[in-house]
Amino acid sequence: MSSLAWIDFDEAERQRAQRIMELFQEREARDELGLGAIRDSIADHLFPGTSTIQTRLRYMLFVPWLFQMLEGSNAGPVELAGQARTLENKLANSLKAGGETTGIIGRDAGADLKRLPSSVYWSGLGAWGIRLFPGSTDNLFSSIRHLRGRQALGSEDAALEDRGSRIWAQSLPARPQSLLEAANFRLTFEEAEFIVDRLVAQQPHSLLTFLARNGGGGADCRYIWEHPHLADFPQNARAVVGHSETFANVMHGASLLYNLLLSDLREMSEWSADYQTRLQQWRDGLDMPAIQAWSLDAFWQAIDHPAHRIQPAAKKFVADWLSLVQSGNIREEAHAPSVLVVTDRERRLKAGQSRFTNRAVRDRWTGASGVERLSFRWNQAKSHLRDIANAD
Structure with missing residues (x-):
């Protein structure tokens, strides 16, 4: 084997x-x-930043929002990866509850989903400057405690360390309260403007x-x-x-x-x-x-x-x-x-x-x-x- x-x-x-591996999956x-x-x-x-296995644009925001929900966790890397998978599966259910019928990653696979939205969009998030952290999702799960410690520095040191400790673009729109209850793919004007601004910058x-x-x-x-x-x-x-x-x-x-x-x-x-x-x-x-x-x-x-x-x-x-x-x-x-x-x-x-x-x-x-x-x-x-x- x-x-x-x-x-x-x-x-x-x-x-x-990863692009080589995707050759086996993309039509x-x-x-x-x-x-x-x-x-x-x-x-x-x-x-x-695009990929043939991407579906809808709002996943470029869904992924950061879900991962932000993990940043206060004290769990270790393995547990964080499990929590992230759970959140991404909940998102699929939330999109169905919100009335979406197509473009949902994991709509039918449920907990057996192989390619999570985070893996599909991770490269694009970096290419568009929405993701500032330079490593993989596994690298991020291993680094969250360290990054949180840098953010907790005194005000003068924190100003110097701020750019290096941020995971997402500072102007990332706020996460909707109903994200895991009834979500949809329609962007708000603020969200669309943010994405265009990121493209212009990067x-x-x-x-x-x-x-x-x-x-x-x-x-x-x-x-x-x-x-x-x-x-x-x-x-x-x-x-x-x-x-x-x-x-x-x-x-x-x-x-x-x-x-x-x-x-x-x-x-x-x-x-x-x-x-x-x-x-x-x-x-x-x-x-x-x-x-x-x-x-x-x-x-x-x-x-x-x-x-x-x-x-x-x-x-x-x-x-x-x-x-x-x-x-x-x-x-x-x-x-x-x-x-x-x-x-x-x-x-x-x-x-x-x-x-x-x-x-x-x-x-x-x-x-x-x-x-x-x-x-x-x-x-x-x-x-x-x-x-x-x-x-x-």
Whole structure:
């Protein structure tokens, strides 16, 4: 039996490891061809602090409020973790009592919930400057007594220690009295203003901040590059959006071909016919002038992000596939260059677990892996922006 344990490096390393674990849980993160670091680099430029497993924006306040309820406890770290879990489960019941039916984390799982709201939103709370404490939730539970002791210093020393002992942003709105009785997802004006202020302070150059400040919650487009006010985006954000559109469109074909090849190997004729149709639709919909003019060097420079390491092999795969797309040489026949590029990439990534070489693994395949065009967390950002716009 194998297990995975945290190694207590710095918070950046911990968050990087957690992102890897989330690949196994997030639907959009199905990363059969190793494009995850590229996808996440783009998403973190445009919509930092978001995640595909986030639901509603008010959790960015729910989590601090629940944890504030623990700060006066004399319990040890293990007991605090248990108390936090209990509070987060009570919150799910409170949201149901408040009339919410969707977006509730743990609505059906109850006490068996695996991913607590705190773990889903913890990274975003730090990225937006709502959480000032630099460590994990476990680090916090181990440090609460120490932090409380620093806050109890004399007035002169406390002023010097104040910033280092605070866990949450000082302007965090007050916790509603009915939080654990009948809660809902609707933000108050004060809460929405606080979140926007945090974004402005911590993520001033992100597209998420621009849209939050300028009422970007009304656009119901499927992809960010279809936004009706794209021309008004800041220049840098507009450039990243342009790159993301071309990247998503180009690499979508590789994902469709991957699924077609597996369907053929499984001898699933209906699946194969569907992917053949979708692959042809993809070919017909390509903006070839834009793809011919696309600069990979400019792309890599624009999306470079300190939190993500894009491996040379991933860059080579993108370059090889792009070259085939630009030459119009995307074919499904055995030994075609496009087939070899896709199958070789998957084999190198998965080794003995490759679906192309491992019959048992292939037979467990259910017919769809990463077939949706990448949207770079726009759905989550759109939901959050809508919650800001609907504050009252």
